[in-house]
Amino acid sequence: MTEITDMETIPGESNNQLALTTPEAQPIKRRKKKSMVWEYFTIENVSAGCRRAYCKRCKQSFAYSTGSKVAGTSHLKRHIAKGTCRALLRGQGQDNNQFITPYNPKMGGSEPPKRRYRSPSSPFIPFDQDRCRHEIARMIIMHEYPLHIVEHPGFIAFVQNLQPQFDKMSFNTVQGDCVATYLREKQSLMNFIEGIPGRFCLTLDMWSSNQTLGYVFITGHFVDSDWKLHRRVFNVVMEPYPDSHSALSHAIAACLSDWSLEGKLFSLTFNHPLSEAGLENLRPLLCVKNPLILNGQLLIRNCIARTMSSMAKDVLGAG
Structure with a gap:
């Protein structure tokens, strides 16, 4: 009877071994990472089934995957695009792909990402000093602000926190920009008037x-x-x-x-x-x-x- 029992359990053990070896024989194919955030992040295994994303600039870590659950890349994009990377704020690694409006809300550790409604993604816009000067002149003309607004401490502090790369403007500079805007608009109106019958x-x-x-x-x-x-x-x-x-x-x-x-x-x-x-x-x-x-x-x-x-x-x- 003992031999019969051993013979009956042998097929069961072989089935269990087959079940355990079958997933290893067919590995899951992962898609190639195409997001631009991987130019700034690396993935490292922290523990079994847990991987985290590390910023190449400030070495701060972010959740990426736990088991079969993947956190995505939205919080990684916010870290780079909105300037929460402290190394980016210190000016390390600045190049032509510098992102606009860096801002550091808190100096502490990263907070868990808040739930947001998904919106269509837009390309990152590089900083343009000339375009910003044009928009400031246009704002002053539209709302009849005084030209000295660009020298007010509150305005300077706001602009520096919004975009540290922006060079401060003087009264004479913004005056020249407003005159240039006026001449540009006047020429456009003259071209339009020439076609009036x-x-x-x-x-x-x-x-x-x-x-x-x-x-x-x-x-x-x-x-x-x-x-x-x-x-x-x-x-x-x-x-x-x-x-x-x-x-x-x-x-x-x-x-x-x-x-x-x-x-x-x-x-x-x-x-x-x-x-x-x-x-x-x-x-x-x-x-x-x-x-x-x-x-x-x-x-x-x-x-x-x-x-x-x-x-x-x-x-x-x-x-």
């Missing part, structure tokens, strides 16, 4: 400062080839003597010459009281430089708002 209507408004200086704001209104109405501020002309009869004539002549509008003017509208002497001083100038339609009959003295205001004052004064 119709004529232009100008509206003028006079502002006075506390120094008794006058500023003539000239706005152009025109329709493009698609019958779309456009409104653009053409000029702001300083007039040292805003009450003189030739103040508006000088501003209009400068606008027509600056934007090459000779022969393209259709009408003028003033939001400033214009005397008869000033009107007669303006009409010959326009007749020489621009053939007005209907012999200048469309040279409007005041806009409708000014006319209604004058009528209301007359009615109140008569009552």
Whole structure:
């Protein structure tokens, strides 16, 4: 009976050995790592079934795989792209592939990655000093910030934490960038105006400062080839003597010459009281430089708002 029992257990043992050796005979093929993070990380076996990713720059370790569970590479990308690598912040290994906006929120160890919604991946953008200067000038123009904002301590601290590579800007530098932006936009508008087939209507408004200086704001209104109405501020002309009869004539002549509008003017509208002497001083100038339609009959003295205001004052004064 003993021999029979031994003979019955032998096939079972051979089956167990076959079951144990079968997985080793068919190893699992791993995909080739294609992510760019592997240029900055290495994988090392910590223990049986546990592997961790080590940063080549700061030697900090991150979870990668435990058994069959793989952590992925999102937290590794954040370590490099967002500047949490302390070695990267110290300027080690800087090259043309330097990433933008390095930032170190905490000097302690790494925190477990938070759950985030998956978003489409975007390529890393290299730092561009000229592009940043252009955007700062554009920001100042759009929001009418003072030019000295680039020298404020709070702004400097913010920019240095956002991008340590950015060189501080002075008042003169940002002033030159704003002027260059203005000239660029002006040239773009002039190229657009050259293709307008119709004529232009100008509206003028006079502002006075506390120094008794006058500023003539000239706005152009025109329709493009698609019958779309456009409104653009053409000029702001300083007039040292805003009450003189030739103040508006000088501003209009400068606008027509600056934007090459000779022969393209259709009408003028003033939001400033214009005397008869000033009107007669303006009409010959326009007749020489621009053939007005209907012999200048469309040279409007005041806009409708000014006319209604004058009528209301007359009615109140008569009552």
